[in-house]
Amino acid sequence: MAAVSDRLPAFPWDKLEPYKKTAAAHPDGIVDLSVGTPVDPVPQLVRQALIDAADSPGYPTVWGTKELRDAITGWLRGRLGASAAGHRNVLPVVGSKELVAWLPTQLGLGAGDKVAYPRLAYPTYEVGARLCGAEAVVYDDPTELDPAGVRLLWLNSPSNPTGKVLDKDELVRIVAWAREHGILLFSDECYLELGWEAEPVSVLHDDVCGGSYEGIVAVHSLSKRSNLAGYRAAFVAGDADVLGELLEIRKHGGMMTPAPVQAATVAALGDDLHVAEQRGRYAARRAALRTALEAHGFRVEHSEASLYLWVTRDEPCWDTVAHLADLGILVAPGDFYGEAGARFVRVAFTATDERVEAAVKRLG
Numbered sequence: 001m002a003a004v005s006d007r008l009p010a011f012p013w014d015k016l017e018p019y020k021k022t023a024a025a026h027p028d029g030i031v032d033l034s035v036g037t038p039v040d041p042v043p044q045l046v047r048q049a050l051i052d053a054a055d056s057p058g059y060p061t062v063w064g065t066k067e068l069r070d071a072i073t074g075w076l077r078g079r080l081g082a083s084a085a086g087h088r089n090v091l092p093v094v095g096s097k098e099l100v101a102w103l104p105t106q107l108g109l110g111a112g113d114k115v116a117y118p119r120l121a122y123p124t125y126e127v128g129a130r131l132c133g134a135e136a137v138v139y140d141d142p143t144e145l146d147p148a149g150v151r152l153l154w155l156n157s158p159s160n161p162t163g164k165v166l167d168k169d170e171l172v173r174i175v176a177w178a179r180e181h182g183i184l185l186f187s188d189e190c191y192l193e194l195g196w197e198a199e200p201v202s203v204l205h206d207d208v209c210g211g212s213y214e215g216i217v218a219v220h221s222l223s224k225r226s227n228l229a230g231y232r233a234a235f236v237a238g239d240a241d242v243l244g245e246l247l248e249i250r251k252h253g254g255m256m257t258p259a260p261v262q263a264a265t266v267a268a269l270g271d272d273l274h275v276a277e278q279r280g281r282y283a284a285r286r287a288a289l290r291t292a293l294e295a296h297g298f299r300v301e302h303s304e305a306s307l308y309l310w311v312t313r314d315e316p317c318w319d320t321v322a323h324l325a326d327l328g329i330l331v332a333p334g335d336f337y338g339e340a341g342a343r344f345v346r347v348a349f350t351a352t353d354e355r356v357e358a359a360v361k362r363l364g
Helices: 012-024 044-052 066-080 096-106 124-132 168-180 240-253 259-269 273-295 317-326 353-363
Strands: 090-094 114-118 135-139 150-156 184-188 216-221 233-238 299-301 308-312 345-348
Touching: 012 317, 044 259, 066 090, 066 233, 066 259, 090 096, 090 240, 096 124, 096 184, 096 216, 096 233, 096 240, 114 124, 124 135, 150 168, 168 184, 233 240, 233 259, 273 299, 273 308, 273 353, 317 345
Parallel strands: 114 135, 114 150, 150 184, 184 216
Antiparallel strands: 090 233, 216 233, 299 308, 308 345
């Protein structure tokens, strides 16, 4: 076990603990904007579906129930414009982070293989590469990579941490390049339903992939759009051959989404009202924090989608973290997401209305 853990970077959030203590010492308490964890209630219809399925004594299947696959494929066709999506194009997973971390291993990658991901990125892409012994490589534009040895290419649009969105033309170009070089493309689209100043597009959209899912897979999660982070409800969709192989591996590994969570996912994907209501909450918090941060001297870059504001005062990110901690506000340093983030911080707007209001007051 030590040999495996030695491959991994230091867990970054441990470095934030002293600043968390400083922020927590504020007379009015901490405003934690560091982690994008949902704080609003799970929608009632989702909770009811979970309760109704609570009597589930048997083992669930890795591929999920027919009802779950129907719900996912219906959502893919109606929401993403993936008109050809069928049951062989979907696979439920036990939360998207599990999938990201273990995907390179499950694909059989190892020494001599390369896993590519954005220069500013969710740290688990690197973790996945390290776990299987592959080489992690970063890019600004994936089509400028040397394709030799690249076995897995990660896209992330909308981006965590920057909120940047790749437009349809960019996606078409990248998909074509990956296919030309025989590189498997996985697109992390977990924030796709949270576009503010841009309309995110999936790689599975007919206009992007040409109606064929060859060589491409999209990753989706209900954690953000439906407040289901605690449920670990997510799925992947795309290339049937790739997902068929993953299904066989995951059967052996017992990677099963619990039956009540499958039922809750069906309910969540079948209802748009709660998604719109949650978007409204986030839109109001985002507007309030953005106005306050800009008035305080911050510059916002990208941030056209997702649950974060990517901001800078043109100083080292840890100086910014310390400054805001003195105000009782905790944020994530940009270098958690790569060296290119060394002068930025990521500000989540997933706190309650009351805590956001407190942050706005302190920034003022």
